[in-house]
Amino acid sequence: MSKQAPVHQGRLKTPFYSRLEKLDFVNEWHQWKGYSSADSLYCSDTEYFAIRNATAVFDLTPMTKYRISGPDALDYLNRLVTRDMAKIKPGRVAYAVWCDDQGQVIDDGTIFHLREGEYRLCSQERHFAWLQAAAIGFDVSITHETDNIAALAVQGPTSFSTLNNMGFEGLADLKPFGLMHVDFQGSELMISRTGFTGDLGYELWIDPDKAEALWDALFEAGKLYGIRAIGTDALELSRIEAGFLAAYMEFLPADETVRTGRSRSPLELGLEWLVDFKKPNFNGRRALAEEKRKGSTWRLVKLDIEGNKTAHHSYIFGQEKTNKPAIGFITSAAWSPVCKQNIALGTVRAPRGMPGDTVWVEIYYQREMHWNRHMAKATVVDKPFWFPPRRGATPPGPF
Amino acid sequence: MKTYDAIVVGAGHNGLTNAAFLAKAGLDVVCVEKNDYIGGAAVSRNLYKDWWYSNCSYVCSLLRPEIYRALELHRHGLQITPYGGSVQFMENGDYYGSYQDEEVAYREMARFSRHDADAYKRYSADTMRQCRFIRDFLLSTAPDPTSFKPKDLMELARIGGKFLEMGEDRMYDTIRFWTMSVAEYLDEYFETDVIKAAMSGSGIIGTALGIHSPGTAYVLLHHYMGEVDGNVGSWGFARGGMGSVSKAIAGAFQAAGGELRTEAGVDQIIVKNGKAAGVALENGDEIHANVVVSAMDVKRTFLKCVNKSDLPSQFHQRVENFKIRGSSGKVNIALDGLPTFPALPKGSTLYNSDMHFIDSMERMERAYDDWKDGRWSEDPYIDMLIPTLNDPTMAPPGKHFMSCFVQYCPHKIEGRDWTSAEKDAFGQTVINQIANYSPDFKDLILHAEIRTPQDIEAEIGITEGNIFHGELTMDQLLFNRPIPGYAQYRSPVKGLYMCGSSTHPGGGVMAAPGANAAREILSDLKRPNTVPENFGDD
Numbered sequence: 001m002s003k004q005a006p007v008h009q010g011r012l013k014t015p016f017y018s019r020l021e022k023l024d025f026v027n028e029w030h031q032w033k034g035y036s037s038a039d040s041l042y043c044s045d046t047e048y049f050a051i052r053n054a055t056a057v058f059d060l061t062p063m064t065k066y067r068i069s070g071p072d073a074l075d076y077l078n079r080l081v082t083r084d085m086a087k088i089k090p091g092r093v094a095y096a097v098w099c100d101d102q103g104q105v106i107d108d109g110t111i112f113h114l115r116e117g118e119y120r121l122c123s124q125e126r127h128f129a130w131l132q133a134a135a136i137g138f139d140v141s142i143t144h145e146t147d148n149i150a151a152l153a154v155q156g157p158t159s160f161s162t163l164n165n166m167g168f169e170g171l172a173d174l175k176p177f178g179l180m181h182v183d184f185q186g187s188e189l190m191i192s193r194t195g196f197t198g199d200l201g202y203e204l205w206i207d208p209d210k211a212e213a214l215w216d217a218l219f220e221a222g223k224l225y226g227i228r229a230i231g232t233d234a235l236e237l238s239r240i241e242a243g244f245l246a247a248y249m250e251f252l253p254a255d256e257t258v259r260t261g262r263s264r265s266p267l268e269l270g271l272e273w274l275v276d277f278k279k280p281n282f283n284g285r286r287a288l289a290e291e292k293r294k295g296s297t298w299r300l301v302k303l304d305i306e307g308n309k310t311a312h313h314s315y316i317f318g319q320e321k322t323n324k325p326a327i328g329f330i331t332s333a334a335w336s337p338v339c340k341q342n343i344a345l346g347t348v349r350a351p352r353g354m355p356g357d358t359v360w361v362e363i364y365y366q367r368e369m370h371w372n373r374h375m376a377k378a379t380v381v382d383k384p385f386w387f388p389p390r391r392g393a394t395p396p397g398p399f
Numbered sequence: 400m401k402t403y404d405a406i407v408v409g410a411g412h413n414g415l416t417n418a419a420f421l422a423k424a425g426l427d428v429v430c431v432e433k434n435d436y437i438g439g440a441a442v443s444r445n446l447y448k449d450w451w452y453s454n455c456s457y458v459c460s461l462l463r464p465e466i467y468r469a470l471e472l473h474r475h476g477l478q479i480t481p482y483g484g485s486v487q488f489m490e491n492g493d494y495y496g497s498y499q500d501e502e503v504a505y506r507e508m509a510r511f512s513r514h515d516a517d518a519y520k521r522y523s524a525d526t527m528r529q530c531r532f533i534r535d536f537l538l539s540t541a542p543d544p545t546s547f548k549p550k551d552l553m554e555l556a557r558i559g560g561k562f563l564e565m566g567e568d569r570m571y572d573t574i575r576f577w578t579m580s581v582a583e584y585l586d587e588y589f590e591t592d593v594i595k596a597a598m599s600g601s602g603i604i605g606t607a608l609g610i611h612s613p614g615t616a617y618v619l620l621h622h623y624m625g626e627v628d629g630n631v632g633s634w635g636f637a638r639g640g641m642g643s644v645s646k647a648i649a650g651a652f653q654a655a656g657g658e659l660r661t662e663a664g665v666d667q668i669i670v671k672n673g674k675a676a677g678v679a680l681e682n683g684d685e686i687h688a689n690v691v692v693s694a695m696d697v698k699r700t701f702l703k704c705v706n707k708s709d710l711p712s713q714f715h716q717r718v719e720n721f722k723i724r725g726s727s728g729k730v731n732i733a734l735d736g737l738p739t740f741p742a743l744p745k746g747s748t749l750y751n752s753d754m755h756f757i758d759s760m761e762r763m764e765r766a767y768d769d770w771k772d773g774r775w776s777e778d779p780y781i782d783m784l785i786p787t788l789n790d791p792t793m794a795p796p797g798k799h800f801m802s803c804f805v806q807y808c809p810h811k812i813e814g815r816d817w818t819s820a821e822k823d824a825f826g827q828t829v830i831n832q833i834a835n836y837s838p839d840f841k842d843l844i845l846h847a848e849i850r851t852p853q854d855i856e857a858e859i860g861i862t863e864g865n866i867f868h869g870e871l872t873m874d875q876l877l878f879n880r881p882i883p884g885y886a887q888y889r890s891p892v893k894g895l896y897m898c899g900s901s902t903h904p905g906g907g908v909m910a911a912p913g914a915n916a917a918r919e920i921l922s923d924l925k926r927p928n929t930v931p932e933n934f935g936d937d
Binding site: 127129260 | 498505506515517523527564743892
């Protein structure tokens with residue numbers, strides 16, 4: 001009888017854990033896909049300002065990653081996702097969503113065209129079974145590589161200066177959604193100009209064996225640029241400011257919903273720009289074409305809310321009085337320190353929620369044990385709350 | 400002589416539940432039980448020294464929380480504690496464990512197949528969707544689709560509404576689900592044999608069907624739709640063994656003024672002028688009431704305890720054809736200490752879980768083949784648990800009680816009665832299979848109670864010892880359970896009702912049939928309803 005080592009029961013540690021642990025003062029961790037991930041390392045407010053003011057480093061190793069390659073990789077991806085992947089040349093990264101046959105979003109993520117015919121797909125959730133099922137009829141290989149790659153987000157106005165200080169040639173020319181391969185101590189380091197903060201920023205991808213060395217070199221290079229490690233609390237705030245969607249917040253993976261009508265289509269999430277009906281065939285096309293013709297049920301809204309009381313879990317109404325049913329609810333809310341705005345993402349019944357529309361948000365807030373209720377006027381906005389020019393500037397300035 | 404308002408025949412959990420709700424409505428109720436103990440198949444039996452055996456049913460999940468709360472079972476001593484996980488020992492020395500922690504469960508599944516680990520969420524959502532659909536109908540009477548009564552029409556409309564609400568694709572899925580086999584259902588999600596084998600067990604427990612038999616996907620649901628404290632799909636132990644469930648319900652019944660009579664087996668249900676008039680006991684006594692409620696299975700009730708001439712012939716024929724087949728046995732063991740399972744790491748949480756010793760779908764199906772040939776499975780599917788790891792009250796300190804549910808085990812051996820040598824051999828088959836994975840197990844056995852379906856029938860009274868009082872197949876569910884046209888707890892004899900697991904929504908220690916029947920009886924008697932409504936879940 002062969003003896004099998006028991007499955008590891010505790011939280012896994014990423015290759016950067018030894019470094020994060022040293023910078024951790026508050027011992028606040030949660031689990032992210034089985035890994036320990038810090039909520040905060042010393043103070044999430046300060047960590048947030050590292051994103052908006054200097055260089056913030058976030059360990060995103062637990063993010064789900066797949067390698068997709070083979071002669072039919074492009075055709076495969078084109079059937080899988082709603083956008084046209086033929087336009088994504090090697091060295092480019094695409095934000096994409098993929099749907100089931102009912103046109104409901106299974107997940108969103110980024111697809112990195114690493115080299116000709118070779119892709120990496122990063123998703124919020126784990127979808128190996130779905131990706132394999134979607135591969136029927138294609139000569140394509142799909143490998144789960146989450147644990148084989150260590151990844152860091154390096155975000156903030158001085159992130160370019162920090163990385164540039166490490167001497168990566170060509171970094172200045174790297175455009176948003178571009179990627180490049182450089183040498184790091186004999187290993188290949190992939191740098192992409194991507195991120196989840198809506199700011200100038202990069203993501204670094206490397207062999208786990210080189211993770212600690214990369215961290216050390218990065219922090220050495222960023223010493224004069226205010227480099228700081230951050231946890232997910234700070235990242236989450238910047239994510240809302242950037243207007244990005246989070247799984248289980250703005251949508252549920254369609255294949256995990258139990259109740260009918262709890263999933264969302266890309267059109268309902270404001271992602272119509274990602275749906276290319278010129279493609280003759282992709283998963284969910286027929287249903288989405290039908291939805292486009294008939295109109296959607298829901299609409300994702302970005303809300304600029306009056307006052308300063310955060311609209312967590314609030315109902316959205318079409319009028320100040322609550323005598324008519326709510327038209328939707330808030331999915332993510334925050335006070336934006338950088339915009340000094342009370343912001344939120346929400347979902348409302350279409351056709352409500354057009355940019356410029358006024359809606360009302362029912363906010364409950366607690367002050368010294370007692371609860372208060374407040375109806376706040378809110379305006380539907382079109383653009384992300386935070387979109388600084390430096391995010392798109394190439395070459396980025398030193399800031 | 401005294402005339403009661405109602406006599407409930409059989410003090411199993413459904414009989415007691417029914418009696419309790421009737422008594423709570425102010426009826427003068429007597430519950431009669433043939434054994435000298437109450438509980439039927441939800442019992443804790445002291446069969447060896449200081450050990451208490453849950454010697455029939457052994458775990459609890461289906462017990463409706465609404466009933467728990469309405470009868471205040473906690474006041475009558477009931478406590479359900481959840482336990483988690485399961486383990487599938489494999490012939491190659493490995494094992495597949497399922498853990499309560501979602502991530503650990505994922506990691507373990509990914510050890511066998513990343514595909515299966517990722518498919519689990521989809522499987523779980525799809526199964527939960529079916530659960531939600533059915534759970535809503537557990538605490539209500541199944542509507543008669545041929546009836547034009549407003550109550551039936553409203554309930555049909557409600558079911559129809561819930562069905563339509565699912566949307567086109569999910570409606571198709573639902574129809575397929577109700578008729579497919581558990582093997583086919585699992586094949587749609589998983590590729591790993593041992594993972595499928597682990598999950599398929601719930602599709603056959605208590606049924607005389609194999610994993611490839613149509614209809615077994617529903618049986619899986621029947622085991623999945625329970626809950627402990629709102630955690631749907633969780634299973635728990637009743638502190639003190641399953642007898643605590645019956646004892647608590649009996650406590651509620653007595654607190655409401657009900658009367659319990661043990662050693663009062665019913666010989667005949669007395670029918671006068673086409674109406675129930677009471678029962679004649681085996682000891683010759685008679686008890687009178689205008690309402691008689693049978694918690695016995697439908698076959699025992701109508702084929703053994705009611706005069707044939709008092710029943711419509713077609714009804715009688717249908718009762719005869721009702722499928723209630725002995726398919727499982729039990730081996731209950733007192734242990735001198737905790738057996739070790741060397742495949743598991745020391746101190747593994749998997750000791751406190753359901754243990755199984757079959758690792759492939761083929762072995763699952765082969766186990767069924769033996770049953771079809773009229774023999775017990777040579778290589779059986781055993782659902783084994785050691786509740787004393789959780790519960791200090793069932794065995795002396797340091798000692799343990801082991802419950803082995805065994806499938807398949809026929810009611811008769813090749814058509815004839817079991818011999819005692821065969822019964823021993825059946826027990827030995829079970830012990831040997833476990834001992835293959837636990838070298839010290841046999842030496843720890845102090846006492847073993849071996850129960851074939853025949854033994855269960857003889858003692859508890861359930862026809863063929865079938866744990867569900869009848870197969871849970873589509874032809875015997877909802878408005879077809881137990882007999883089309885008689886699915887609302889009434890029988891062709893006025894005043895004679897059914898409240899056992901042969902009625903909707905079926906078997907398991909759920910107490911819903913007993914409660915639903917009480918609601919119908921109270922409605923016929925124009926008494927206020929005491930039966931709670933479904934908590935519901937939008």
